[in-house]
Amino acid sequence: MEVPEFANSQSWIAYQDSQPAHDEVYLADGQIREHWKYLLESLAFLGPEALNERERKARRILRDDGATYNDYRQEQPTRSWQMDPIPLLIDSEEWAEIESGLLERAELFNLILKDIYNERQLVRHGIIPPELLFSHSGFLRPCQGITLPGEHQLIQYAADMIRAADGSMRVVADRSQSPSGTGYALENRTVMSRVFPSLFRDSHVHRLSLYFQRLRAKLSQLCPNSDIPRIVILTPGSYNETYFEHAYLANYLGFSLVQGNDLTVRDGYVWMKALDGLRRVDVILRRVDGNYCDPVELKGDSQLGIPGLLEVIRCGRVAIANPLGSGILENPALIRYLPEIARFFLGREPRLASVPTYWCGDSADRDFVLANLHNLVLKPTTRGSLNQSVYGLELSPTELDDWRQKILRNPLRFAAQEFIYPSSLPVWENNRFQPRSAILRSYAVASGSSYTIMPGGLTRAGKSRSTALISNQLGSISKDTWVLASEPEKQVSLLHGEQETTARVQPWDSLGLPSRVVENLFWVGRYAERAESALRLLRTVFVELNGIEPLPPATYPMLLRAVTHLTTTYPGFVRGDDGLFSNPEPELLAVVTDQMRPGSVAYTLNAMLTAADEVTEVLSADTQRIINDLRDELETLKNNLQTGLASAPEEALDPLVTTLLALSGLTQESMMRGFGWHFMEMGRRLERAWQTISLVRSLLVPVVSDRDEEVLLESVLLSVEALISYRRRYNGQMDIANGLELLLHEPVNPRSLYYQLDRLAAHMNQMPSASGQRGLPAYSRFILEASTSLKLSNPLELARHDADAHLRKNLDQMLSRVQHLLGDSASAIADRFFDHTGGPQPLALLSGEL
């Protein structure tokens, strides 16, 4: 087939780039590059419709996997990870060249890192100006002299590369703090292989798994202690922009995901605060910036670190990768001196070229930058959200002057790079290929006496071809990167890795969960149940309010007050003001949708989602999917109810109830019976018991007329889904004692109080016992007492009341006692299993020296 003709006949795969730059797909004469032909022909064969369909599928998988990227400067901070269905292709011959360049560059940066924290020959011999090092906030002086075991200090390294007009790859930035993106690259690959299974298979793409095997092996070799190492990934938490990746990698690599507060330093080692006590941690893969890792010696007000960590590292009792202080290598001014540095260490210039870089700490460079700023990319030497690159091209004359002043005030803080238009590559948009700027991040991991390079990496494409900026935070889209092998590769995967013998790692087990994780699971259970109870009651109230027969006047305020009691959205209807009762709609609406109001359905669900975000790594893929659904339905609910209650508001609540039921069903059916499950279930049972009691105390404890009592009993039974069983069992005879029997004492009713207490006791029996424990632990004792009170009571006795009484005293006393005991038991669980150390605070500062 004549290729240009083919491209012409399929005009949607052709495009015109507006820039005089290299194009990844097409040659200058419009011919398709050899290594792209197979992919393009296959996509052309699929056609735009099918491609759209595959893209939708990809988006669905990403969403189901919970692949997100958070940017807290945006209104909607959590965004789904964006992936374009067209990969970037690199042929194996070219890749071999890039790979060897990256290998050399990783080695070089490793040597620089060693030197900076030891002899500083580069400074002493005048290879780099001392200010380049001494003025940079990434130079952590307390890390002087610390070395990791093995040949390498720099464990993971990444380079951002663009392709210049002459077709050569150039490095624009180096990443050495804790390079992000490997997890996203892996997720992209997983999605692509599912969306284009045969295309992927037939393209002979180099696999990514070897990289992760090597990473796992390297980390396990760093273990400074005897025994099989326990490895953790240290994350700043679910608010971090790449948190998805932290959880994803933890699962993929089989490491525990921890936050600073999950770890503690005792007896000279680092320990994880696990459910059954402290467990020693041997290796930390960190995603927290070095300066934040130890408030004792580094940034004193950091809440993300582990106090005392640096001293344990120094004593060689824990290893951390990348080592603290490695962020210094990200100073772009280093690129300026890289040729000299390479000559000093290796005796030759680097094979892989960088984009020409200047540093304003050098007076000649400064003059050049000031004179040519309009053509340069200005890069602050320290990275951060306030320190973004600035494109001279996009600045007005006044802005250029402002920047010149900033440079002159603090020249050491600015580097600049020549602006090179990146190559273009197609993205799938509006049913056709559209050219975009491309940047590739590739990864290296120390392995043996050298590095292993991930074949390909993470490709990102700009938002539009005219914007020069490409970064995750600015709305760019990612792509899978296919390095095409000449022949099919042997399949290796972590799951059946051959290298398992060299990478021995302590397996994950549920007792080893950090306390924070079980605490969050406990709360996921409680909040889910709380939201469900509230929704059920609200649904019942709506049905009764809109019923064909008007409600007896006395029951109306009682039902509304029950809503306030159950959701604890006081004062609400308990305030008892007439206006509120004559027009209850706004208040009911607020109880559903006002997310600022503690106790509202929206508030409770948000709290549940936050707790779930904290424990993503222990939730199954299906659970993750339901969590996503809940998030969406919560959004929809707000929109649906925005203009007031719909004609059938109970129907608007149905989808949420169904999804919550799916969640609890899934917990039953597909969650491993580990400690995480027990805690989630205990949370659920405690909450359901508490809610049932609240409901009965609000609606059945007060003494009302027989007619009203029937309505109230019916409402209670309806909202706990027991009305049908009740009618069947008692022939429709509405009687309070029968009702209480079913609601409280019935062992086979999964919503009865009896059932909750029974299950609670069973879960509590599975808890690990504390050392030196005598007799029943407190949390079990409280439940035993509650359950005994209940079992010793009798529905007839409970239903009885004095002739002129307003309350059923026996019932209220028993329920109030049980409710109290439930609270005590919950506190006892928290005391025993959850972490109460609280955040670290600085040792009092001296008043200073006199």
Add this chain to the structure above:
Amino acid sequence: MRYRVRHTTRYHYPQDVIQCHSLTHLLPRSTHHQRCLDAIIDVQPQPAQGNHRTDYFGNHSFHFTVQHPHQVLEVTALSTVEVEDLRPSMSLDFGITCAQVRNAMISNRDLPTIEAREYMLNSPLVGLSSELADYAGPSFDDNRPLLSAVRELVDRIYQDFTYDPKFSSVSTPVSEVFAHRRGVCQDFAHLSIGCLRSLGFPARYVSGYLETLPPPGASKLVGADASHAWFAVYSPEEGWYDFDPTNNKLAAEQHITTAWGRDYADVTPMKGTVFGGGKHHRVEVEVDVERLDTQAQFQIG
């Protein structure tokens, strides 16, 4: 001269501290004119871990962890130091000029000069500023020997600024000290360092002790001394020279050096992190600097 220094720091907490990690710079380093003969540090309650080492700046640091719940933490540093007489009255009208120093800092390739360049930059607590340069500038004539110019700067700071322990705290920025013309030794050291760096000269922060002598006839009070701070300036030909702006003199025989760094943040005597302890704690500090040569007279029980 030989000294015995005792430095006790006591923290009182309203609630139990469950765990305390601390890094201290409390024991004297050895310098060109000072030898630390012995040094011990005692922590109560007994720490689970305690490690001595030399830090990035060559200072003696001690890192410890207390795991025993406590409401009082007491750290005592005891050391014996021998300090050489530095002829404090020596005239300083010698050495290379300010202009020569500026050039040498750029062109000299010797190690001490390259390393001194670290002390010309912004540091955590001291920033370069034009107002400090304007203030100090008049003393630093291009043709004047640097050390002589610094001597004048120290004298001016002594005249222009009021010693006022109530004015400042550890976190008072230099700009505020400068605006109000008052502060304590640490502020005057930071201020001098800021002036020198703003003019392009390397200067570092020195923390230590100053021997105070009782009025004639009176006996010295126990615990009445204090930790002290001053600064040192670098001239590529002459090396580092210590000045005490609080007392308007060269830091000499009565100055005992503990540690040096870019500013106070590098050599904080005690810093760290605690878990628990409640909200409001209290700190007590006692320092005794005792001349061993006159042991009979100033014996401390």
